[in-house]
Amino acid sequence: MRTRRGAAGAVLLVLVFLLAFAGPLVSPWGWDETDFTAFRQEPSARHWLGTTQSGRDVFALTLRGARRSLAIGLLAAVLSTGVAAVIGTAAGFAGGALDRALMWGADLLLVLPPFLVVALLAPGGAWPMLVPVLAAFMWMLTAKVVRAMTRSLREREYVLAARFLGVSGPRVIVRHVSPRLASLLAVDASLTVGVAIIAEGGLSYLGLGVRPPDVSLGTLVAEGHGAAATWPAGAAAGLLVLIVLAVNLLGDGLRDVLDPLRDGR
Amino acid sequence: MTVLRVTDLEVGYAGGARAVRGVSVTVGAGEVLGIVGESGAGKTALALAVMGLLPGGATVAGSVRLHDEELVGRSDAELSRVRGKDLAMVFQEPALTPVHTVGDQIAETVRVHCGVTRAAARARAAELLDLVGIPGAARRARAYPHEFSGGMRQRVMIAMAIANEPSVILADEPTAALDVTVQARVLDVLRAAKEAVGAAIVLITHDLGVIAGFADRVMVMRGGKVVETGPVEQIYREPRAAYTAGLLRSIPRIGGADAPRPRPERPVVLRVDGLVRHHPVLKGTLVRRRAGTVRAVDGIGFDVREGETLALVGESGCGKTTALMEILRLSRPQEGRVVVLGQDTASLNAARRKALRRDVQVVFQDPAASLNPRMRVAGIVAEPLTTHGVPASLIKGRVGELLEQVGLKTEHARRYPHELSGGQRQRVGIARALALEPRILLLDEPVAALDGSAQAAVIALLEGLRERLGLTYLFVAHDLAVVHRIADRVAVMHMGRIVEIGPVGDLYRAPAHPYTRALLDAVPVPDPLLERGRRRVLLRGDTPDPMTPVRGCRFRSRCPRYPMLPAADGRLCEEQDPSPGRETDRLVACHHPLVTIGAE
Numbered sequence: 046m047r048t049r050r051g052a053a054g055a056v057l058l059v060l061v062f063l064l065a066f067a068g069p070l071v072s073p074w075g076w077d078e079t080d081f082t083a084f085r086q087e088p089s090a091r092h093w094l095g096t097t098q099s100g101r102d103v104f105a106l107t108l109r110g111a112r113r114s115l116a117i118g119l120l121a122a123v124l125s126t127g128v129a130a131v132i133g134t135a136a137g138f139a140g141g142a143l144d145r146a147l148m149w150g151a152d153l154l155l156v157l158p159p160f161l162v163v164a165l166l167a168p169g170g171a172w173p174m175l176v177p178v179l180a181a182f183m184w185m186l187t188a189k190v191v192r193a194m195t196r197s198l199r200e201r202e203y204v205l206a207a208r209f210l211g212v213s214g215p216r217v218i219v220r221h222v223s224p225r226l227a228s229l230l231a232v233d234a235s236l237t238v239g240v241a242i243i244a245e246g247g248l249s250y251l252g253l254g255v256r257p258p259d260v261s262l263g264t265l266v267a268e269g270h271g272a273a274a275t276w277p278a279g280a281a282a283g284l285l286v287l288i289v290l291a292v293n294l295l296g297d298g299l300r301d302v303l304d305p306l307r308d309g310r
Numbered sequence: 311m312t313v314l315r316v317t318d319l320e321v322g323y324a325g326g327a328r329a330v331r332g333v334s335v336t337v338g339a340g341e342v343l344g345i346v347g348e349s350g351a352g353k354t355a356l357a358l359a360v361m362g363l364l365p366g367g368a369t370v371a372g373s374v375r376l377h378d379e380e381l382v383g384r385s386d387a388e389l390s391r392v393r394g395k396d397l398a399m400v401f402q403e404p405a406l407t408p409v410h411t412v413g414d415q416i417a418e419t420v421r422v423h424c425g426v427t428r429a430a431a432r433a434r435a436a437e438l439l440d441l442v443g444i445p446g447a448a449r450r451a452r453a454y455p456h457e458f459s460g461g462m463r464q465r466v467m468i469a470m471a472i473a474n475e476p477s478v479i480l481a482d483e484p485t486a487a488l489d490v491t492v493q494a495r496v497l498d499v500l501r502a503a504k505e506a507v508g509a510a511i512v513l514i515t516h517d518l519g520v521i522a523g524f525a526d527r528v529m530v531m532r533g534g535k536v537v538e539t540g541p542v543e544q545i546y547r548e549p550r551a552a553y554t555a556g557l558l559r560s561i562p563r564i565g566g567a568d569a570p571r572p573r574p575e576r577p578v579v580l581r582v583d584g585l586v587r588h589h590p591v592l593k594g595t596l597v598r599r600r601a602g603t604v605r606a607v608d609g610i611g612f613d614v615r616e617g618e619t620l621a622l623v624g625e626s627g628c629g630k631t632t633a634l635m636e637i638l639r640l641s642r643p644q645e646g647r648v649v650v651l652g653q654d655t656a657s658l659n660a661a662r663r664k665a666l667r668r669d670v671q672v673v674f675q676d677p678a679a680s681l682n683p684r685m686r687v688a689g690i691v692a693e694p695l696t697t698h699g700v701p702a703s704l705i706k707g708r709v710g711e712l713l714e715q716v717g718l719k720t721e722h723a724r725r726y727p728h729e730l731s732g733g734q735r736q737r738v739g740i741a742r743a744l745a746l747e748p749r750i751l752l753l754d755e756p757v758a759a760l761d762g763s764a765q766a767a768v769i770a771l772l773e774g775l776r777e778r779l780g781l782t783y784l785f786v787a788h789d790l791a792v793v794h795r796i797a798d799r800v801a802v803m804h805m806g807r808i809v810e811i812g813p814v815g816d817l818y819r820a821p822a823h824p825y826t827r828a829l830l831d832a833v834p835v836p837d838p839l840l841e842r843g844r845r846r847v848l849l850r851g852d853t854p855d856p857m858t859p860v861r862g863c864r865f866r867s868r869c870p871r872y873p874m875l876p877a878a879d880g881r882l883c884e885e886q887d888p889s890p891g892r893e894t895d896r897l898v899a900c901h902h903p904l905v906t907i908g909a910e
Binding site for chain 2: 202203207212216225
């Protein structure tokens with residue numbers, strides 16, 4: 046039953062991708078086109094989700110935003126979880142000076158206000174630059190959890206057994222430690238997708254993320270703030286919820302698949 | 311008079327497993343019924359069903375009558391009035407809440423059922439602690455569970471069980487987690503407690519030695535069914551069922567006079583000299599400072615010759631596993647020297663250390679923990695081969711060969727560890743250790759986690775492998791009967807030191823150190839007549855805190871001999887740490903040994 050949820054998540058995510066990437070092919074309007082005959086229109090046959098104040102097609106805009114947000118969210122999540130896994134296992138497994146140095150770095154990043162730093166580093170407008178910047182501020186807590194788990198796994202008898210066989214450190218991590226972390230990392234990555242999309246929206250709102258005229262789901266929701274029309278923001282928010290839900294269902298499913306004892310004890 | 315009558319009890323767990331299948335048994339007033347069987351026999355399910363503590367989803371059918379009152383089918387609230395009052399339970403792991411004092415927890419048991427005042431309950435708690443032999447009971451009642459040792463915690467559980475003078479106490483493996491020395495005392499306490507309140511006891515255990523000296527009647531269970539029931543003498547002398555006879559045969563026994571064999575003149579493959587391993591204990595939240603030192607291993611020395619088996623024995627916490635791990639690290643110890651196959655581990659570089667690992671392998675205690683649960687058996691056994699660069703084409707054949715060598719079938723290669731039984735898992739662990747054709751095998755309690763028959767089979771396997779492959783074993787164990795069967799020589803450890811070392815025959819026949827004597831005395835004999843007629847020396851107190859340094863002999867506080875010594879002789883114990891000396895064939899670290907070494 047659990048894996049059915051994972052499958053549902055995967056199907057939902059594929060549908061969202063299809064909508065975001067194949068949708069523009071059937072949409073009568075481009076995302077950057079302006080219809081000077083329709084400002085702030087209700088949804089109609091001509092504009093499926095209506096138009097914005099400046100006459101842009103909401104359907105096309107939302108899909109454009111979804112593409113940006115999907116790309117940023119998924120890449121940032123994978124990157125941040127990956128960094129967390131590498132740093133966490135290295136610190137936990139090696140211990141000593143390396144552990145202290147890495148955890149000191151993580152603590153430093155935790156106390157720095159991320160928005161300030163991002164503002165200082167303000168990426169030059171290209172959206173792919175947002176991915177490493179977002180990821181740089183999202184890996185620390187996970188890395189600490191991974192480190193703690195690695196430290197306890199390091200003392201497990203099967204890890205000791207491997208070390209006493211002469212298996213090298215990195216290989217022990219890959220073969221004996223990381224499989225135990227896989228389910229944690231799957232859940233973490235799926236949660237981070239949502240966080241990254243929302244953080245990107247926040248940055249964009251402050252003018253530090255995706256710059257106009259380009260849009261993301263975050264900027265669309267932000268534009269809805271104070272606006273008289275609710276449907277542009279509503280459509281973006283709905284899609285956002287759908288993406289986060291799909292990714293979380295998938296993460297849940299992955300966690301169960303990665304646990305071979307699920308039907309054991 | 312029958313107090314507890316179980317009739318046709320059936321217990322089924324969610325998922326269709328039938329744990330108990332039609333068990334009928336009666337317990338008379340003041341009687342001790344022993345229930346024995348291997349894991350999976352349904353012993354614990356039976357006890358939980360009687361208590362009404364089965365997990366959700368389990369089904370119970372049949373009847374459990376306590377004083378002619380039916381318990382099956384009653385609600386949890388109704389049972390709560392019976393549990394702890396008329397029917398008490400002692401679990402394997404002392405189940406105490408860590409955040410309340412021991413006294414409060416006993417007082418709570420009293421108050422829940424008797425409705426006495428808080429002060430009266432407190433007084434009763436202290437009284438009960440005194441009854442179960444906790445010194446300074448009134449003061450110790452204010453202590454928290456973590457301040458008590460395992461044996462003392464189990465005594466607290468017994469105090470809670472007898473608090474309301476129940477008519478039946480169910481004890482589920484009450485001593486399985488304890489050392490033999492402590493086990494004997496906890497059983498004595500349980501017996502005294504039973505006498506004090508006149509309760510009947512149902513003692514569940516896998517250890518036939520424990521039952522022999524304790525139970526009046528024995529019920530043998532297997533696969534949820536009763537194999538046979540009878541008076542304890544009859545079960546041990548003339549078991550009717552073949553299964554019972556098999557169980558009795560599988561118990562390792564100390565006994566049988568074996569002729570002392572001279573130590574073979576073979577090369578020494580492992581030499582340990584003055585090995586030290588101290589753990590710093592850090593305290594403080596903001597500023598961590600060194601608060602003390604745990605002297606886990608404090609200068610031990612021994613040697614093992616090729617083809618020989620040396621057993622390291624002692625209570626838990628005596629440093630035997632730490633010593634093993636120090637040898638396995640194959641690097642420079644804190645102090646002392648470890649020489650493996652002629653190579654000093656302090657002088658090894660990474661490449662030579664890895665090469666030496668081929669020759670020194672390890673088998674761990676708990677096969678469930680020492681096998682990666684996410685790897686198949688084939689992958690586990692192949693890992694040492696891939697690590698040491700055995701060509702992939704040869705690996706499959708070698709894995710099959712290894713599995714066959716340890717008595718497993720080729721189809722087991724595709725299974726995951728959790729799909730195997732405990733004995734099979736330990737065989738996988740042994741196969742992995744043998745993969746690189748090592749010369750020395752270090753075994754850390756390899757059979758302690760196994761059932762009787764699996765234990766006997768794994769020991770037989772280890773003996774066979776030693777003969778066939780010419781292996782040298784360093785065997786860590788706390789079970790002296792197992793050690794007697796497999797070892798050539800024994801080293802007894804106490805608080806990080808070796809107190810006595812010698813050939814197994816000499817040491818068991820004439821132990822020289824009082825501690826060795828006490829360890830041997832504490833081993834229950836699986837024979838009701840012998841066990842009851844035996845005179846034994848029991849140790850006072852528990853293992854001392856390893857952090858407090860002791861001047862003089864470390865064993866003094868528990869030594870049965872020290873209080874009886876004349877003052878002049880006793881002073882030697884107080885002032886001088888007995889040194890085990892350099893000679894390693896047969897030695898004892900005691901100023902006043904029970905037998906004189908070398909005089910024989």
